[in-house]
Every structure is written in C-alpha cells, then in structure tokens.
Amino acid sequence: MIHKSFSFLLAILVLFSTxxxxxxxxxxxxxxxxVSVFAEAEKCAMESMxxxxxxxxxxxxxxxxxxxxELKFSSFExxxxxxxxxxxxxxxxxxxxxxxxxxxxxxxxxYSPPNLVTDIQVLDQVFII
Numbered sequence: 001m002i003h004k005s006f007s008f009l010l011a012i013l014v015l016f017s018t019x020x021x022x023x024x025x026x027x028x029x030x031x032x033x034x035v036s037v038f039a040e041a042e043k044c045a046m047e048s049m050x051x052x053x054x055x056x057x058x059x060x061x062x063x064x065x066x067x068x069x070e071l072k073f074s075s076f077e078x079x080x081x082x083x084x085x086x087x088x089x090x091x092x093x094x095x096x097x098x099x100x101x102x103x104x105x106x107x108x109x110x111y112s113p114p115n116l117v118t119d120i121q122v123l124d125q126v127f128i129i
C-alpha cells in the first residue's frame with residue numbers, strides 16, 4: 001500500500017511540475033475585482049467608462065507560472081556496458097518468473113464417488129465424542 005501511494009505521489013509531482021498556468025487579476029483602484037486561473041479576468045464597469053478618458057484607475061496583473069519543459073530522457077545506449085548487462089539480465093530473470101507451470105493431469109478428476117446407501121457411523125455405532 002505504501003509503495004502504491006508513493007508511486008502515485010511521484011506521478012502527481014511530475015505532472016504538476018510540467019504544467020504551466022497563468023493567474024490573471026483585475027484591480028479597480030486598490031480593490032481586487034476578479035481573479036482567474038485559466039480564462040481572462042472579468043473587467044469592472046469602471047474600465048468601460050474610463051475608456052473615454054485617458055487616465056485609468058484600473059489595472060491588470062498577470063502572474064505566469066512556467067512548468068519544467070526540459071525533462072531528461074535516458075536511453076539504453078547511454079548506460080555503461082556493466083549497467084546494460086545488469087539491466088538485460090534483470091529483465092530476463094524477471095520475465096522468467098512468470099513462466100507458466102506445466103499442465104498437470106489429475107487422474108481422478110472425473111471420478112464420482114458411489115452413493116451412500118446407509119450411514120456407516122450409525123451402522124457400526126462409532127461416534128466422535
């Protein structure tokens with residue numbers, strides 16, 4: 001159980017370290033109006049009125065979080081000859097663990113026992129006490 005949870009945690013860590021996202025914030029003066037993670041932040045009504053004027057009190061703030069885009073990919077050829085030998089022998093021995101057993105024949109598989117006519121314990125008067 002611990003091994004599965006640790007593997008899941010590492011997979012989630014790799015996923016979140018490679019994802020990029022932006023956080024967009026819209027301020028009207030010093031008041032935070034809207035925050036958006038994936039879409040554009042909603043503008044306030046003051047900004048549409050201020051389009052006519054040159055001076056604006058609204059501002060947009062964009063925080064960009066870049067994920068890791070360069071992951072190290074190793075190939076089998078990058079390993080030393082001793083490491084290649086170890087990986088190959090480990091793989092072959094691991095695969096051989098799952099070979100199926102030879103099919104065993106069971107000679108009495110289709111045998112059906114005879115029908116009991118009388119109860120033998122009662123007939124012989126033998127009881128477990």
